[in-house]
Amino acid sequence: MLTAFARAFKTPDLRKKLLFTLGIIVVYRIGTNIPIPGVDYRNVQICMDAAQANQGIFGLVNMFSGGALLQITVFALGIMPYITASIILQLLTVVIPRLEALKKEGQAGTAKITQYTRYLTVALAVLQGTGLVATARSGALFQGCPVASEIVPDQSMFVTITMVITMTAGTAAVMWLGELITDRGVGNGMSMLMFISIAATFPSALWAIKEQGSLADGWIEFGTVMIVGLVMVGLVVFVEQAQRRIPVQYAKRMIGRRSYGGTSTYIPLKVNQAGVIPVIFASSLLYIPALIVQFSSSTAGWATWVTNNLADTGATAHIILYFFLIVFFAFFYVAITFNPEEVADNMKKYGGFIPGIRAGRPTAEYLSYVLNRITWPGSLYLGLISLVPTMALAGFGANQNFPFGGTSILIIVGVGLETVRQIESQLQQRNYEGFLR
Template sequence: MLTAFARAFRTPDLRKKLLFTLGIIVLYRIGAHVPIPGVDYQNVQTCVDLARSGNSSLFGLLNLFSGGALLQITIFALGILPYITASIILQLLTVVIPRLEALKKEGQAGTSKITQYTRYLTVALAILQGTGLVATVRSGTLFSTCPVGSQIVPDHAVFITATMVITLAAGTTCVMWLGELITDRGIGNGMSMLVFISVAASFPGALWSIKQSGTLADGWVNLGSVVLIGFVMVGLVVFVEQAQRRIPVQYAKRVIGRKSYGGASTYIPLKVNQAGVIPVIFASSLLYIPALIAQFSSSTSGWKTWIERNFVKGDHPYYVAAYFLLIVFFAFFYVSISFNAEDVADNMKKYGGFIPGIRAGRPTAEYLSHVLNRITWPGSLYLGLIALAPTVALASYSGSNQLSGTSILIIVGVGLETVKQLESQLQQHNYEGFLR
């Protein structure tokens, strides 16, 4: 990987792309530390320090995707999460709404239209989530460990509240624009790169908090153990993320005029983890809803106490079991809507392709669905174990949300895809051809 980056910096146009990507990342990190108007920055810092020492985990995942900007209430507090949510919603609606399904099949023009719809939905979700965040900050429920009497938003005027919401929505729109700039003029997928930077930015602080969790000797032992386990998990994630089942496909040879077409052999790569990190995000978001309802509720009923006892901290057995089962369910659900076996079988039949030993058409679709279900089982179980193991093991340490299995999956997945894209562009530049 380091050799690929060194070779890329020696290539002029790749060097420009890498420097442009680094410049956008610097702007993104600067925006993650600029507070929004109407917020008392000193009280925010006091509450953030107390929340870290208290290991507040309710908004841990949201804060992770914003690179720590959510708890600091900066202009990029919402981060890229509204865009991720909008993209997932559009993918789900593509299966339900025939108009979106037709747009998806139109090629580049249809994809551009769906991307435009995603942008509009991102802005709407940013306004909605920004309103919720401002209401949470004003009510004092964002931090449960703030000193008594410390107000994060001193002025509750309508104009100040509207300014805060507009600033948060504008910050999300700016983050979306920066991600698209990286995609167009930089290296890698821009949105994935910003998520990668947000997650990676919280790692040093989380590791340092583990080092300070005990005495001097115990702190270094804890830090070394976590780093060693982290390397083992990274190796496991790389192994599984690269694993795939290759379905052989043979295309019949056709003669049209004086030219012959087809006759080639290829394969359909089915990854073991076909859904990526999406099921973990779905499951985490769904489990946040009961905790948020209980936190905003003013009653003292038994259901609120039961939720706060079982679903606020991530190491309770009920929470662990529900989290694991939801990850497995959403893995199968997302794979079923993202990979349409019938469409793949129809396209193969249209162009004269077939799987050796399997008849074209419906038998091919049934065979692909059968294989996909079989490899989704180990993929979903792997996702559940990776997402839960670090969370349960580090439950006693502050910063355990930043060192969760979700963050490891994101960092390894985005890193692999970026290096692959960089190596493919390097191969294009190193190809000399027959003519000088």
């Protein structure tokens, strides 16, 4: 693998892409550490050092921002507005005929949908930036910190607007950096920035577990966590690579004197066809009641129940509901992203068929049957991989933001495998031995 890296850097064009990607990553990490105007950075550090951040509600966004959210920096919102906008546009494509028509137009339609995604990202950044500033001003961003209400000393309208504009501009800059990586670098830019954001929180989170441990100065807890993490990474790699290949045969056609078709291929259906999207959906949905309770400051019975059962990630109700929401959203997302009838129609149009299955409706029913069968283990795998760290490592102070948690591991492994594949394909084009033998 090290030899392959050396050969990659010896290839001029690939070396330029790798260095360009590394440069963008450095710029991104610098932006995540620059505080925005109007924030007392000293008070922020006091609350961060006290480890009293409200990770339960803001932990997911903070993880995607590489820890920039709770430090209220220029890139505080990170890539989360773009992820949310992309998911919303994907869902609306199924509902709105105009977007569905654009999707079928090919590259021109995709470019138009990408433009809509950018507009929606900026709008969501304004909304989320306003919410973050309001939360910071009220002192609710850090629970129990004595100087939490003094994070934003000047609460005038001008300072508030300046903070929101700065964070919105930061989100637009993150989106631009991601597109630069996609165009001129290696890998998918947005996924790469998400990968870097999560990986940046690993060292501090692992060291915090060692510091909080009591057995052999925390080294036993640290070693146990590392072993469990490596086992989980191996399991995730195994399942993410697993797929059901449905054979497809194309009939021969004579056009003039030439023969076309007659080839054999397959339709790859991944066991985890939905990826990490169901986990993000379920996490976001469970955060909404906790946010409502926090901003309403209600002491009613329902508010107490939400705080004790939904906001607490270790509560039985939270674990059960979280698991079933992940399973539900896995089926829901697969249903809207993979249309068996459309695949069957395209196969029939180009003379393709599945051996032993008639073309048309029987093919669509067969694809739907196979997809449902492999989605069940995929959805259960997502639910278990998201809950195992919370239940098994709770004694070591782990929570849903633990570095080897389900969401972070799925993203790290998925983006890592995809990036390695792209570098390997570039090496194989030049007759070099790749990473995977």
